[in-house]
Amino acid sequence: MGKTSSVSEKGKTAVSEDDFNISLYKDIVESAPIPIWIKDTDSRIIRLSKAAGELFGKMASDIRGRSLDILLSKADADQSRKEDRAVIRSKKPILNIFRTFRYDDHGKSLVLQLKKVPLLDHKGKVTHIIVYATNITEQHEQEALLKKKEGETLKREAEYKEIRNKIVHDLSDALVASMPLNDYYSLVHTSLSRIMPADNLCIALYKKEDKSFTCSYCTSFKGKAFGKQSIDCGMLEFIMKKKKPILLGRDEFIAVVRKNKLTYKEKISDWWMGIPMRSGNDHLGIITLTANSEDRKFDSNALETVILVSNLLAVAISKKNTEEKLAQQLDFLNSLMENFQDMIYVKDRDSKFIRFSKSYANRLNLSDPSLIAGKTDFDIFNDAHARDAFADEQRIIQTGIPLIGKDSLEIWPDGSRRWSNSSKMPWHNAAGEVMGTFGISYDITARVLAEEELKKSKAMLEAVLNYIPVSVFWKDKDGNYMGCNNIFAAMSGFENPAQVIGKTDFDMPWHSHAEAYRSDDKEVMENASAKMNFEEMQTNAEGRQVWLLTSKVPLRNVEDEIIGMLGTYDDITPQKEKEAELKSKNEELERFTYTVSHDLKSPLFTIKGFVGLLEEDIASGDAENVRINILRIKAAADKMSNLLNNLLELSRVGRFNNPFVKVSMDKIVRDTIDSLSGILKQKKVQLVQSDTLPEVFADSQRMAEVWQNLIENSVKFMGNQPYPVIKIGYSISDKFLEFYIRDNGIGIDKKYFDTIFGLFNKLDNKSEGTGFGLALVKRIIEIHDGSIRVESAGKDQGTTFLFTLPKPKRK
């Protein structure tokens, strides 16, 4: 090229040498070892180099002095001329023109790479075009061949993919059709063999239980199956751990560094492929493929295909496993339905029976259990029960909340009444929708009857405890009340026994006795011996002191251990009061007898004594003494008679009474005062009565005797009082009317307050009366359920007698 350029330089300067130069160029071109030819401005070839001639061969002579058009297609010829014109016009070369020349009639072509360079004269005018050619025919042909080959590869890949898709499609169909697993393995094998050249295919299943692999399917692609056998291959475990497929070529190995030592995993073939199969987190197994010859080797395309297949296989295996589990569960369910003694049933959303256990059918005495399918509780039980059950089931369906352990009474078609304990739960499908309910019931009739029996006997026991007319209570070892009966609760001021539980004696109205009671309890529990029928005091809920007859025994549990104490007591206060009353009455009677015997004996002694003296005096003729003796005898006899009358009178009180009626005390007092007006006037006693006395319920005649005696008594003991006054009045308390009579007489010493009411007790021998009046008054008041007492500040301080009577009942 440099040469050409220098030639061109020279051309510009040596115009006279143009022809020479051209001739020289022509020579150079002709002898040039590369294909060169020179065209004139009309595209006619003027010269061809030797190499160009060789190139065109026998055609060379045909084209010399002519254009190359005959070797070109019409389009190429036009293009070539266009290029030539462009070079002439622009005076610039055009490089890299690729042109195909028809070589001969057989269609053989020549492909040349051309460079067209302008040749200028000294005037700068393009006179010729030099064309340099490089023969690229072979290269071009090779490229074309290559292109053709590429097309074929693409086509093959497409076909491969098509087959692969077909395989996947077939395997998917088989999967959907639930093909048996062994057939499926077979199908995998035949499918793969259509596109895979491998020597051997093995499907190894992983057994989780003993962490081993079982070769479930193993066959060479020549069609020979090895059958099932256990395999132990380090590569399988390695893949399982890696969870990734592995493809190894002839010279590839897996290097493992273990304990700082490099080892290689053993490989059973030249080419080896292993793909793990998984379902979720579960290892299902591994597919391996092996190849030992060049024509059966496999590549990454194959790996991709096997991965696709392995995924399908994993689905098939996992589906099979699930189906097996389901079948097992179904077996179990069927067995349960067949053999379970409790009644199991499944109902749909309308509470219609879908399934139920044999026990349920038996209960209904159905020979054919299917008869009940589609029926509801309404077809079996009474309306009330069926409605109740239906409501329960619908609620479960709506809320999803199970009903656990409901006891209900069922009346079965055969008329039997049975108690059952039922639990019902929502029945969800896999999507979580409530499909209905399922329930389980078992017969608890025996238990319910036993409980009822227990309840009855408990109620009976409680009734006995509550109706028994004594207080019953029991406490634990720490003195806490564990229970009591109604009477006990009432006596302690509680409404019911439950309120007593947990309390101690310190919480009770009798807290002041608590220590003593608890010490008794302790004694009973520690000595394990009963303390029977002892009397003790108690303060009851009303604050009243009562007498109790108590027994305490140790309380034992079924193991015979002492866990507390049991006590009973009876309120014996009335007995105690009666006893005291009786004792007092006895003492009174004793005093009475004593008094009577003494007081009656006394005049008797007098009479006898003076009769004796009388005899002596008569004998001695003492007339004066005789007279005195007789008078004394007479007086003593009178006294005796008087005493006897009084006694008789006293004994009549209480035995011979007028009926008690409502009477005006005011009138009784007025009448009495009237009858005593004589003596009152004589003694100049002033009688004061501040209030109108109320009505009382009494024997009016006896009541008159009371007032008469009391007024007479006051008059009698006025002493030297210059202005004797007697005052009569009354006061009212809750339960009683209290009447009083007060005088301003001689008064009475405190020490005689009790004795003055005794029979024949006279304070002063010289005073009037027999000592009978106040005894009579006391007796009458007592008959009227009242009491009498006396008050006096002492000598000459006056005396007040006060007596009570019950308030008359309102009518």
Added chain:
Amino acid sequence: MKTIQGEPISILLVEDNVDHAHLVMRKLKSFQVANRIVHLEDGEAALLYLAKAKKDKNLPHIILLDLRIPKVDGLEVLRLVKTNPDYMDIPIVVLTTSDAETDIARAYHLHANSYLVKPVNFINFTELMEILGFYWICWNKNPYH
């Protein structure tokens, strides 16, 4: 009069029933103590008398005491006398119509020296009075005052 030992005897008779007192005194007449018998009708009077007699150095040698007497009861008089160092030496003979066991027991408990029940039968009474006279007035050694 003098006792058999030649001692002059004075008697305090406490008896509310004047008839009974009359009979007792009449029967003791034969022992010639009439002017030496002081008869009082209630317990209070008896105690007052003893207090005065102590002052006058004129205490009775013997007290005949009825139990059922007004104001201060016979047993109370007995108690007061027998617990008072001034009088406790004086023999007390209870003379009463009561033969109640309680009365007898109480009287001895309070250190009565003797307990006699007045017999209703006049002959027995006469006999008792004679024995009483001989025993307590003639034979019994009384403490010196």
